[in-house]
Amino acid sequence: MANSLIRLVIxxxxxxxxxxQWIVGVLSNEHSELRSLQLHMHTxxxxxxxxxxxxxxxxxxxELCFHSLVSNDDGSPNYYYDPYTEKAQAFVTDMTDRRYPEWALRHLTVRPLYHRSER
Known part of the structure; x- marks a missing residue:
């Protein structure tokens, strides 16, 4: 039986x-119909x-909203989003070299996640 979920928003x-990884593991199979995903990420x-x-x-x-940027997510906290930090620069540099030719992605939104209680 094919999955009928086409959009997931968390x-x-x-x-x-x-x-x-757990969520994607549940959703990913050759019959997946998921076309739209919106997540809020720590990193x-x-x-x-x-x-x-x-x-x-x-x-x-x-659509991805995030608290911080890192190149590799080793689980260590990076609480400060600053485009000039070393971790943010490593993320941008590493993403520059990545290519996903088999990915059907056409619409991407990436933005910092701010809560009023944090500002």
Whole structure:
């Protein structure tokens, strides 16, 4: 039986990479119809993009909100988003070299996640 879910939005909970791996593991199979995904992440990493491109190749629309940027998500905290930090620069540099030719993605939104209580 094919999955009928075409859109998944998780905005009221901020996820870790491990949690996204579990969710994607449940959703990814050759019959997956998922085309749109919106997530709030603690950390935006190159590992996340690699995971989504590999496991959800038919994904067309992706919206990611994040607290911090890192190149590789090793689980260590990076609480400060600053485009000039070393970790953010490593993320941008590493993403520059990545290509996902088999990924159907056409709409991508990436933005920092700010809560009023943090500002």
């Amino acid at each position: 905005r009221d909970y901020v996820l870790t990479l491990d949690q996204v 935006l990493s190159c590992d996340l993009f690699d995971l989504l491109a590999t496991k959800l190749p038919r994904l067309y629309h992706l």
